[in-house]
Amino acid sequence: MIRNLVILGGGTAGWMAAAALSQTFRHDGLNIRLIESDEIGTIGVGESTIPAIRDFNRLLGIDEQEFIRETRATPKLAIKFSGWGRPEDHYFHPFGQVGHDIHAVDFHQYWLSLRNEAGIAEFSRYSIAAEAAEQGRFSLPSQSNNFWSPTFNYAFHFDAGLYAAYLRKYAQARGVERIEGKYLGADRNPETGNIARLNLASGASIEADFFIDATGFRALLLNGVLDSQYESWKEWLKCDSAIALPCSSAKPLKAFTHATAHSAGWRWRIPLQHRVGNGSVYSSEYISQEDALDDLLKNLESEPLAEPRYISFLPGMRQEQWKHNCVGVGLSSGFLEPLESTSIYLIQFAIQKLIEYFPVSPDFSLTQTEFNLQLTKEYLRVRDFIIMHYAENQRDDSVFWQDCRNMSLPEGLAYRQAMFRNAGIVDPTQYGVYAAVCLGQNLIPEFYDARVNEMPATERKKILQEIKLEQEAFISRFPKMDDWLLSLGANLGATK
Numbered sequence: 408m409i410r411n412l413v414i415l416g417g418g419t420a421g422w423m424a425a426a427a428l429s430q431t432f433r434h435d436g437l438n439i440r441l442i443e444s445d446e447i448g449t450i451g452v453g454e455s456t457i458p459a460i461r462d463f464n465r466l467l468g469i470d471e472q473e474f475i476r477e478t479r480a481t482p483k484l485a486i487k488f489s490g491w492g493r494p495e496d497h498y499f500h501p502f503g504q505v506g507h508d509i510h511a512v513d514f515h516q517y518w519l520s521l522r523n524e525a526g527i528a529e530f531s532r533y534s535i536a537a538e539a540a541e542q543g544r545f546s547l548p549s550q551s552n553n554f555w556s557p558t559f560n561y562a563f564h565f566d567a568g569l570y571a572a573y574l575r576k577y578a579q580a581r582g583v584e585r586i587e588g589k590y591l592g593a594d595r596n597p598e599t600g601n602i603a604r605l606n607l608a609s610g611a612s613i614e615a616d617f618f619i620d621a622t623g624f625r626a627l628l629l630n631g632v633l634d635s636q637y638e639s640w641k642e643w644l645k646c647d648s649a650i651a652l653p654c655s656s657a658k659p660l661k662a663f664t665h666a667t668a669h670s671a672g673w674r675w676r677i678p679l680q681h682r683v684g685n686g687s688v689y690s691s692e693y694i695s696q697e698d699a700l701d702d703l704l705k706n707l708e709s710e711p712l713a714e715p716r717y718i719s720f721l722p723g724m725r726q727e728q729w730k731h732n733c734v735g736v737g738l739s740s741g742f743l744e745p746l747e748s749t750s751i752y753l754i755q756f757a758i759q760k761l762i763e764y765f766p767v768s769p770d771f772s773l774t775q776t777e778f779n780l781q782l783t784k785e786y787l788r789v790r791d792f793i794i795m796h797y798a799e800n801q802r803d804d805s806v807f808w809q810d811c812r813n814m815s816l817p818e819g820l821a822y823r824q825a826m827f828r829n830a831g832i833v834d835p836t837q838y839g840v841y842a843a844v845c846l847g848q849n850l851i852p853e854f855y856d857a858r859v860n861e862m863p864a865t866e867r868k869k870i871l872q873e874i875k876l877e878q879e880a881f882i883s884r885f886p887k888m889d890d891w892l893l894s895l896g897a898n899l900g901a902t903k
C-alpha cells in the first residue's frame with residue numbers, strides 16, 4: 408500500500424487530486440504532500456464545466472451553495488453554439504434530455520419526421536435546459552416533482568483561481584501538506600526506474616512512493632523524467648492557440664457558455680458572478696495573433712479587466728498517462744481544446760480511476776494497464792465528439808472551415824457519422840445529446856425510424872406542440888438566474 412504520495416503542481420488538477428485523495432483515503436494513513444510554485448503560477452483558464460462536476464462535489468461532500476459563493480460560480484445549463492453549421496445558425500447543447508421518448512423511440516426520430524412543418528421549433532429547443540438558459544432562468548431540478556424536473560441537469564462556470572483556492576483550503580483541512588517551492592529535477596531508483604525523490608530549488612529533497620504530475624503543459628515528470636510520448640491530434644483539431652481576456656460582467660446573467668465560430672476557430676464567453684471570461688481559440692496556421700486579438704476585442708461587450716493572456720497548445724494526449732510510479736492528471740496528461748469544456752471532466756475521470764485502481768500491492772502493473780486503457784478510451788471518445796463540431800460545418804467564408812470539412816475523419820467517427828446521416832442512429836456509447844449536436848450542425852439524416860409512421864402525422868405534431876407548451880409553463884415558474892443567485896447570498900458585484 409502506498410504510504411507517501413506527492414503531487415507536483417497546484418493548479419486545478421493538483422488541488423482536485425489532493426482534495427479527492429485526502430477525502431477518500433482519510434482513514435488509511437495516506438500522507439499527501441503537494442508542491443507548487445507561486446512564482447510560476449497556474450494557467451489561469453478553465454472556468455466552464457459539464458454536469459459531471461456535481462459528482463465530484465458530491466464525492467467531496469461539498470455544500471453546493473457555499474461552493475457557488477466561494478468560487479463566484481454561476482449555474483450552466485447548456486452551451487450555445489453560434490455560427491457552427493452556417494454563419495447564421497444557432498443551436499444548444501443542453502444538459503439533459505431533449506423532449507422525451509415516445510413509445511420507446513428516441514424523440515429526435517419524431518422531430519425528424521416533422522422538421523419541415525410549420526410551427527416545429529429547432530430541435531434543441533424542446534429541452535428545459537436550453538429554453539431556461541436562453542430565458543436567463545434557473546431552478547434546481549430537484550425542487551419540483553413536475554414530470555420535466557428530472558429531464559435537465561446543470562454544471563457550473565467558476566473562477567479558476569478561486570476554485571483552486573477553495574480546494575486547497577478543503578485539502579489542507581484534511582491533512583494535505585502544501586510545500587511552496589520550485590522543482591528542479593528528480594532522482595530515479597536505478598533498479599525499477601521509479602521516481603524516488605523530487606529536488607527543489609531550496610535544496611530540499613522530497614521522497615515518496617508515488618507521484619502525481621500536475622505540472623500542466625510542462626509535464627515535468629511524465630515527459631521530463633519518464634519520457635511518456637505525446638500523441639498529437641492536430642490533424643483533426645487544428646486550433647493550437649488561445650487568447651484569454653476577461654471583461655466586466657453584463658447582467659442579467661444567462662446560464663450558458665457561448666461558443667461563437669469565427670473565421671479560423673471560435674470565441675468563448677463564460678458568465679461569472681463578478682466578470683465575464685472571454686477568449687479566442689484559433690489555428691495559428693490560418694489567422695495571425697494580431698487578427699485573432701482584433702476579432703476578440705471587436706466582439707467584447709464591455710471594457711477588458713486585464714491584459715490579454717496568450718496560450719499555445721498541441722491537441723493530443725500522452726500515450727502512457729500512468730508510467731512507473733507516476734500518474735499525470737490535467738494538462739500534463741493531454742489536452743484537446745476548450746470546446747465542450749471537457750478538460751476538467753477528464754481530470755475528474757483520471758482521479759476517479761486512480762482512486763478505483765489505487766495501488767494496493769507492490770506490483771501494480773495490471774491496474775496501471777487498465778488505467779491507461781480506460782483513459783485512452785475516454786480521451787478518444789471526447790476527441791471524436793469535438794472533431795465532429797468542426798467536420799460538420801457548411802461555412803464557405805474561410806479556408807479554415809473548408810479544410811475542416813474536407814479532412815478525413817478518424818475511422819470510428821466516420822462510421823458513427825455515417826450511421827447518423829443514414830437514419831439518425833446514435834452510438835449508445837456517445838453522449839445523450841449527440842443528436843442535438845448533429846442536428847444543430849445540420850447533419851440531417853436521410854431517413855428516420857420506421858416505427859414513427861405508426862402514428863399519424865397530426866397526432867405526432869400535437870404531441871410536439873404539447874411538449875413545448877408544458878415545458879414553457881414549467882420554465883415560467885423558474886426565477887431569473889440573478890435572483891436565484893442572490894437568494895443564495897451570492898455577490899454579483901464587480902469585485903474580483
Ligand SMILES: Cc1cc2nc3c(=O)[nH]c(=O)nc-3n(C[C@H](O)[C@H](O)[C@H](O)COP(=O)(O)OP(=O)(O)OC[C@H]3O[C@@H](n4cnc5c(N)ncnc54)[C@H](O)[C@@H]3O)c2cc1C
Binds near residue numbers: 420588649748751754
Ligand atoms: C485556452 C484554454 C481554455 C480552457 N478552458 C477550459 C474550460 O472552459 N473548461 C475546462 O474544463 N477546461 C478548460 N481548459 C483546461 C483547464 O485550464 C485545465 O484543465 C485546468 O486548468 C488544469 O490545469 P493544470 O492544473 O493541469 O495546469 P496549471 O494550471 O498549468 O497548473 C500547473 C501547476 O504546476 C506548477 N508548476 C509548474 N512548474 C513547476 C515547477 N518547476 N515547480 C513547482 N511547481 C510547478 C504551477 O505552479 C501550477 O501550480 C482550458 C485550457 C485552455 C488552454
